[in-house]
Amino acid sequence: MDAKTSIDAIVSCARRPCGQKIRSGFIADFCSAFKCSKRKLTMPFLPHLQAKVKKVRILGLTRTRNWVIERNLASLFGSQTLQEVFENTQEVSGRLQGLGIFASVEATINVDPEVLNGYIVEYDVKESRLITGKTGVKVGNNEGALDIQVAVNNIFGIADRLIVSSGRSTYHSSALDAEYTVPFAASFWQPLTFRLSQNRIAHPTRGFSQENRVAGVQQVVLSSFGKHTISLESSWSHLFPSWMPSSPSSLNEGEVQIPFAVRETCGHFLNNSISHEIACTTRLGVNLSHNLKWSGGILGGSFSYLRNNISLDYSTRRFSSLGGAHFRFSARGGYISSPEVMESVTQFPGELLRMVSSMFQAKSWQQTVLTSSLPILDRNLPFNRQHGTRSTQNGSILPSDQFLLGGSTDLRGFRLHSVGPQHSTFAAGANTYWALGAHTYIPPPAGPWRHRFGNMLNLHAFFTAGSAASESSFLTNMQKLTSDVSASCGLGVALDFQHASLELNYCLPLRVGSAVPSPGFSFAIGANLL
DSSP: OOHHHHHTOEEEETTSOTTOOEEOTTOTTHHHHHHOTTOOEEOTTGGGSBOEEEEEEEEOOSSSOHHHHHTTOHHHHTOOBHHHHHHHHHHHHHHHHHTSOEEEEEEEEEEOTTSTTEEEEEEEEEEOOSEEEEEEEEEETTEEEEEEEEEEEOSSSSSOEEEEEEEEETTSOEEEEEEEEEEGGGOTTSEEEEEEEEEEEEETTTTEEEEEEEEEEEEEEEETTEEEEEEEEEEEEEEEESOOOSSGGGGGGTOOOOOHHHHTTOEEEEEEEEEEEEEEEOTTSOEEEEEEEEESGGGOBSOOEEEEEEEEEEEOOOBGGGTSBEEEEEEEEEEEOOHHHHHHHHHHHHHHHHHHHHHTTSSOHHHHHHHOOOOOOOTTOOSOOOSSSOOBTTBSSOGGGSBOBOSTTSSTTBOTTOBSOEETTEEOOBSEEEEEEEEEEEOOOSSHHHHHHGGGEEEEEEEEEEEEEOOSSHHHHHHHHHHSOEEEEEEEEEEEOSSOEEEEEEEEEEEOTTSOBOOEEEEEEESSOO
């Protein structure tokens, strides 16, 4: 079978009736057919048919530089069979669309008459407008925000974008962001982003609001271990009480005064930080997310701490023997180190170098080790000893970086952010926490809702437990986390969308601890529910 005959071969299409055929001729609009998950092309001879691509034509380029396109075409020239040509053609189409600068990408495969078993791949692209805009709604945990964006596309012809956005949420939070993004090495999956931002965030459960002015740079990298996000930020934060009494007499009119413990954490702060976040799915199907943030230290600023936060989530398949039920298990945990630990970490490299250099002068290395003064991470180090940085109620830690637990989105059946340390009726934030959740989802009985919602609608049963603490030492902190545990269970209805979940549950606290129980119905919507 020669090249011309093979490319004109009759192709069976799974979406067409039995016996009906389509011809792949010059594979016009091949990409849209190949990309459709419900439409599969069957070509038994493709893996054995030799083919090569020597020419690629790009039509429709005006502002985009040639090298940006060339960096995404390497896989095409490595094709050895006709099937690889088809697959690599689709892969390159996805790469070009992922750059975000093309309104449409259409591919055509033609026979190359000058090369034996050769093919010419032709892409007809349509560049996006220079200036585009859109509006949308962002959904957080029990929070929604209206977002307006204006983007300037492909400014310098390197697939770069300047995006200016403004939004306002249901919690009276507002934001104004300006981002300049350019794909590193013309790879859309690893963008390099420079950001300037000004936002105001209300923390009603903590008694203060926060204004941030942020300048930062962020790089996304994909590896065999998952998606890595590395960020370097410098922020000027202003924390101020959300409400202050207008006059002393107003205190007798039922108004709530902000405690002094909350007011003393307010002020102007400079926070410099570097963070690394990894998100991946293990071979066992567990979704893992870990965030490590280093603030202060050699970076400078008003604070000095190391913040760790990890999240695990696992969902089982649907069991037909149990009526289509499936289960989900989740776990979260976090720890913020004390300033003393950070001081020891920053001193460790210097002490280690001094010890190594003294080994060559000492009579024996045992003597060097015994007399060296390497910093030791003592488990009884206090959390709130000052050492020259701006100190807050819970030590040298930015209050908005502390952990909050309790509410319909994590530890259900308790008042919002009431698990852990409190200042009167306001949440103080915690330096350590853990939380576990176990869920059962059962399809509802047959009815009209089955046809309307399909597998998205399920009956929901759950059990959650957790604890949060900010004690003065590591040992007492661990004792607090294991002794002061809050737990709850409940039943309800869950509706799962592509990027968010909606729940209506009846919650029953099982163990209260020091938290504030809130039994009864609760409503939750968010993208990352416990």
